[in-house]
Amino acid sequence: MDADDRVRKVTDAGELRALAHPLRLRLLEELVVSDPATDTATATELAERVGESPANCSWHLRQLAKYGYIEEAPGGVGRERRWRAVLAERDWDPGATDPDYTAAAQAASDILIGHEYQALRARHVWHATEPPEWRAATNVFQGLGWCTAEELREINHGIAELCARYFDRVADPASRPPGARLVRFVSWGIPARPMPTTPREEPPTASH
Numbered sequence: 001m002d003a004d005d006r007v008r009k010v011t012d013a014g015e016l017r018a019l020a021h022p023l024r025l026r027l028l029e030e031l032v033v034s035d036p037a038t039d040t041a042t043a044t045e046l047a048e049r050v051g052e053s054p055a056n057c058s059w060h061l062r063q064l065a066k067y068g069y070i071e072e073a074p075g076g077v078g079r080e081r082r083w084r085a086v087l088a089e090r091d092w093d094p095g096a097t098d099p100d101y102t103a104a105a106q107a108a109s110d111i112l113i114g115h116e117y118q119a120l121r122a123r124h125v126w127h128a129t130e131p132p133e134w135r136a137a138t139n140v141f142q143g144l145g146w147c148t149a150e151e152l153r154e155i156n157h158g159i160a161e162l163c164a165r166y167f168d169r170v171a172d173p174a175s176r177p178p179g180a181r182l183v184r185f186v187s188w189g190i191p192a193r194p195m196p197t198t199p200r201e202e203p204p205t206a207s208h
Contacts, residue, residue: 010092016104018067020111024060026050028069029115031085032170033182040073040082087171116186134181144192156189163187 010016019025030049031041043058050057061083064070073082092105120140127135147155163185169175170182 008088008090010090011101012067013098013101013104015067016092016101016108018063019069020104020107021060021063022111022115023050023052023056024064024069025111025115027057027060028064028085031070031083032087040075040084042080042082044080046083089167116184119184120186152189152191156187159187159189 019028027046027050030046043061044054046061047054047057061070065072065083068086068088070083070085073084075082092108093101096102096105127138130138166183169180
């Protein structure tokens with residue numbers, strides 16, 4: 001199966017809005033890094049990790065489940081029902097013309113980027129405590145360059161392909177080599193400025 005065939009194309013604005021909430025994103029991430037022995041957690045267990053009430057977490061978990069981000073797992077009932085993440089790559093259309101969908105997509109993107117930015121800032125606090133090999137391996141890259149649209153597409157596609165080699169290990173603990181840790185990958189390649197508008201040429205004036 002081609003890599004593009006494994007990507008879930010999100011076409012429902014409601015599915016995007018379900019993700020556009022900071023607490024839901026934290027809950028989803030906590031489920032991704034749950035105890036490998038069970039790969040699940042209850043609302044009460046998650047509440048302890050994120051500092052929220054079990055009732056609040058339970059409500060948000062149900063919203064995530066409604067749109068397929070998580071699912072109920074065997075082994076629990078009622079408030080002690082167990083949840084697990086549904087690991088699937090999702091993509092949405094930033095160029096959609098439907099206003100409702102566009103607003104939901106922008107909100108989801110803003111929440112995701114904000115979440116990653118907070119994680120980067122938090123990492124500054126404990127970076128100095130990392131072993132030397134991990135401090136040397138860590139990098140935050142910034143740069144500017146001139147590219148055509150095709151070149152930019154190739155760069156972004158290449159970065160995604162490179163990182164995708166390690167994504168399957170999230171769902172398969174047995175595939176993780178000794179010493180492997182969960183690593184955040186964040187990337188965007190975007191035009192640095194809006195496309196300049198071409199001044200409209202005035203028709204030549206008739207000469208007399």
